[in-house]
Amino acid sequence: MCDRKPVGDIEDISLVRRFFDAVSHSMGNLSRDASHDDLASQAHHELLEFKGYVHSVESLACLEGPGNRFLAFWSGCKARCTYCSNPDTWEITAGKETKVGELVEKVGRMVDFYRPNGGGVTVTGGEPLVQYKFWQRFCMRLNRYFGLHTCIETTGQGTRRAWDTVLPHTDLALVCLKHPKPEGYRFITVKKDLDTIPWWCRYVVIPEWTDKDEDLDALIEICKGSPMCKRLDLLPYHTLGVNKWEEMNLEYPMKDMQPPTKERMQYVAKRLRDGFAGTDIIVTGDDQ
Numbered sequence: 001m002c003d004r005k006p007v008g009d010i011e012d013i014s015l016v017r018r019f020f021d022a023v024s025h026s027m028g029n030l031s032r033d034a035s036h037d038d039l040a041s042q043a044h045h046e047l048l049e050f051k052g053y054v055h056s057v058e059s060l061a062c063l064e065g066p067g068n069r070f071l072a073f074w075s076g077c078k079a080r081c082t083y084c085s086n087p088d089t090w091e092i093t094a095g096k097e098t099k100v101g102e103l104v105e106k107v108g109r110m111v112d113f114y115r116p117n118g119g120g121v122t123v124t125g126g127e128p129l130v131q132y133k134f135w136q137r138f139c140m141r142l143n144r145y146f147g148l149h150t151c152i153e154t155t156g157q158g159t160r161r162a163w164d165t166v167l168p169h170t171d172l173a174l175v176c177l178k179h180p181k182p183e184g185y186r187f188i189t190v191k192k193d194l195d196t197i198p199w200w201c202r203y204v205v206i207p208e209w210t211d212k213d214e215d216l217d218a219l220i221e222i223c224k225g226s227p228m229c230k231r232l233d234l235l236p237y238h239t240l241g242v243n244k245w246e247e248m249n250l251e252y253p254m255k256d257m258q259p260p261t262k263e264r265m266q267y268v269a270k271r272l273r274d275g276f277a278g279t280d281i282i283v284t285g286d287d288q
């Protein structure tokens with residue numbers, strides 16, 4: 001789902017010292033909570049033992065939601081977007097089998113980096129709604145231990161059961177809108193569900209494919225029609241994932257497509273901002 005490549009777990013050596021400082025404090029929080037009676041219950045144990053498939057994690061991300069965030073790329077996605085940057089997340093079992101407890105522990109090691117600026121945890125993919133029960137259980141334990149802000153980045157391609165399961169545990173949704181026209185994308189049902197929590201629209205700008213005036217006008221209509229839409233992030237199409245298609249012996253369908261120019265991004269952003277005049281929807285992404 002996420003339109004950037006996973007860069008892996010924390011590597012910046014300057015953060016390592018702070019990381020270990022945070023570990024002792026945060027693990028103290030964890031073990032304090034772990035002494036609670038609830039820990040002894042079978043239900044609690046089962047939540048921590050619940051397994052899902054995880055492609056990779058980043059312990060310190062800052063683009064996928066507010067503040068500093070723990071970012072998890074979950075595997076599994078049937079969308080098969082023609083410009084997918086992460087085709088290695090398509091198959092669920094391509095990810096590493098991981099327990100909820102393992103992820104909670106990773107978050108616990110860094111929790112002091114997330115709290116001060118309203119950060120938290122974001123799950124992307126792949127399509128996180130494929131493993132919606134994993135997200136639900138992960139959030140339940142996150143809330144139990146840390147009370148962190150939770151965010152899901154999705155194309156919206158989930159069943160009603162999936163949405164009904166994840167929304168009560170989710171503070172913010174980043175919705176990557178693949179195309180604004182209904183016939184191109186089953187968005188309408190999801191939009192109704194999303195009106196119960198804030199959501200940010202993620203929109204990939206592909207020259208001639210998604211940046212025509214009529215597309216942008218349709219996009220404005222969708223976002224303005226949802227009172228909980230708070231922000232629109234423009235993501236310029238890029239080719240960073242092409243090598244993965246080659247490694248997987250897949251033919252990349254958009255070989256001749258070029259990223260949009262800076263001028264085109266600025267045009268798109270201006271048209272959208274004009275369209276959102278009088279609302280509180282902000283537009284980002286034309287400064288990259």
Ligand code: SF4
Nearest residue numbers: 001077080081084126
């Ligand atoms: S195929 Fe799935 S993971 Fe790839 S861009 Fe589309 S929604 Fe995202």
